[in-house]
Amino acid sequence: MANRVTHFEIHSSDPQRAIVFYEALFGWKFEQWGGQPYWLVTTGSDSERGINGGLLPRRGDDPVRGQAVNAYVCTVEVASVDASLESALHHGGTLAVAKIPIPTVGWLAY
Numbered sequence: 001m002a003n004r005v006t007h008f009e010i011h012s013s014d015p016q017r018a019i020v021f022y023e024a025l026f027g028w029k030f031e032q033w034g035g036q037p038y039w040l041v042t043t044g045s046d047s048e049r050g051i052n053g054g055l056l057p058r059r060g061d062d063p064v065r066g067q068a069v070n071a072y073v074c075t076v077e078v079a080s081v082d083a084s085l086e087s088a089l090h091h092g093g094t095l096a097v098a099k100i101p102i103p104t105v106g107w108l109a110y
Contacts, residue, residue, distance in 0.1 A: 007075035008041075008053035013062050015039065015055055022055075030055065034103075073110075081107040 012018035019039065022028045029042040033054070041053040053074075078084040081099055089095065097110040 003076060003078060005074045006051060006077040008051060009073040009075075010041070010053065010055045011058040011073070012055060013058045015057055018055055075108070081109055085109055 010018060010022075015037065019030045022041070023030065026043065030039040031042070032038070033040050037057050039055040041055055043052050044050050085095065085099065095109070097108075099107050099109040102108050
């Protein structure tokens with residue numbers, strides 16, 4: 001296991017606008033996942049270098065105009081979520097979201 005980033009997420013106040021924007025700008029493809037307000041983002045062919053991601057509605061207020069970027073979400077595939085959480089906490093990380101199941105995918109924690 002290489003501990004590489006395998007997924008990214010874009011949080012948007014207007015997901016439909018963001019979908020139109022990224023489709024037009026980069027040719028990315030969006031597919032709603034499981035009838036939820038979550039869209040899988042395909043950024044290119046599996047034969048090309050790169051990763052795919054997701055798009056979801058922003059939770060909370062829009063950033064203040066001109067505010068610096070202060071966060072991003074990307075998913076890293078690991079051999080053991082439990083061992084990785086333990087290591088993250090040991091190295092000064094904070095548990096923001098406890099381990100939850102993602103059907104047909106695996107486990108997720110922030």
